[in-house]
Amino acid sequence: MRSLFHLLVLPVALLPALAAAATELGVEVTKPVDCIRKSKNGDRLAMNYKGTLEDSGKQFDSSYDRGRPFTFKLGASQVIKGWDQGLTDMCPGEGRKLTIPPGLAYGNEDNGPIPAGSTLIFEVELVEIVGVKPEPKPSPAAPIETPMPTPALEEPAPSHVVVEPATNALPVGEPTGSTIAQSSPLDAQKVDGECNLLGDFALLVQGALGLLAVSSLAVKRWREHPRRPVKIWFFDASKQVFGSVLLHLANILMSMLSSGKFDVASSTNATPQLAAIDEDQPNPCSFYLLNLAIDTTIGIPILVLLLKILYRGALLTPLANPPESIRSGNYGHPPRATWWLKQSVIYFCGLLLMKLCVLAIFAFLPWIAWVGDWALRWTEGNTAVQITFVMFIFPLIMNALQYWIIDNFIKDPEHGGEGGYEGVGDMDDEESDDEWLERQQRRREQGIDGDDEDEDVEAVASKPLKEANPTPVPSRSNDYDPETDGTGSNKK
Incomplete structure (x- = not known):
């Protein structure tokens, strides 16, 4: 009976821990960098990032595809809560991997390609803190190697100390696997098939x-x-x-x-x-x-x-x-x-x-x-x-x-009107446009207008036609009689 009681109580006791894990932000430093001035709330950060879904690993967003970092104000609710909480105390050049639960992302609502209740994975790298001058990096590396000469009895401890900064210094010159994965979209921006209007x-x-x-x-x-x-x-x-x-x-x-x-x-x-x-x-x-x-x-x-x-x-x-x-x-x-x-x-x-x-x-x-x-x-x-x-x-x-x-x-709808132009017909195809314009200008200087000429042609066409040498037509007083006229003609 007591064992059954323990079995029932154990899941209930684990519920708060599971709930805390579901809302806990995961922050993993993938590219450590030392600096004096770290990011804080109110800073304007320029970040490169790549976002994927934890369930399927499908990429839903990346600043590398656009070829420029994303700029925002930290702690001003311009981004999701997971970013505001996970990007503090960062140095320029530092890389992190953020595991953001739904409670610190978009919750139980769909957001474009992100399904409801999704846990998001962001691989981020701080490019710069806008307005803050970059610090010289070689200075902190010199005093790290000074503790190396130590007594023989304490050799194991310094050996770890020496190895750890060496591993920290390597990512500065050589990017890690995640950094290489991030830089590849930057070199091939057109892989995603996005329309480039200025290419x-x-x-x-x-x-x-x-x-x-x-x-x-x-x-x-x-x-x-x-x-x-x-x-x-x-x-x-x-x-x-x-x-x-x-x-x-x-x-x-x-x-x-x-x-x-x-x-x-x-x-x-x-x-x-x-x-x-x-x-x-x-x-x-x-x-x-x-x-x-x-x-x-x-x-x-x-x-x-x-x-x-x-x-x-x-x-x-x-x-x-x-x-x-x-x-x-x-x-x-x-x-x-x-x-x-x-x-x-x-x-x-x-x-x-x-x-x-x-x-x-x-x-x-x-x-x-x-x-x-x-x-x-x-x-x-x-x-x-x-x-x-x-x-x-x-x-x-x-x-x-x-x-x-x-x-x-x-175009001018008043062809041939005042201030307009006359069309170039099929009869004038052999005449060039310059010759046509010069001829029209000479006609206007001489007082000859194309419209008046057309009116004269219409007036002449409306009058009855006359012969050049008209001859009188004989008129008959009486109608033609076939009996008398025909007989007379036969008698002749």
């Missing part, structure tokens, strides 16, 4: 995209009847080309800022938690895909409306001198670069305002960013395929349609 391959793809996009405008001019002169078409097309470059840079900047992949000083203030901060952020390619999709769909009517508003407002400013100089597509005779510059300023302002409207959509609908991740899930792990689709195939189709539609709005 060499991305720039090559974007350059080829620009050439093909301009060719779509050339095809549109070739199909026009009448065709615009090359200079007029060049001015119209260049506005879209330069505007697309400006919009492209805005898309990249917006994508990197929105997805947290751009190194800004306030990045840590916007991230109150640590684990799954960057892993939980959408891919920059997803933002770029959505930016482009919105720009080329609902962005077109927004841009047209903004251009009309800006044109009305520009008429009230000294920019409209003369007023026809800011009418889109009208560059004068001969075409003036100053008029093109005025219209380009209005067009670029419209593009930037349209981009602000798109940014507002992302701000008010933050969940829309995950639609891009869902659309790009089939490209995960293959950076070249992902960038080719996001920055070449999809933009080529959408930009071609966008250029085609917007070109109808920015």
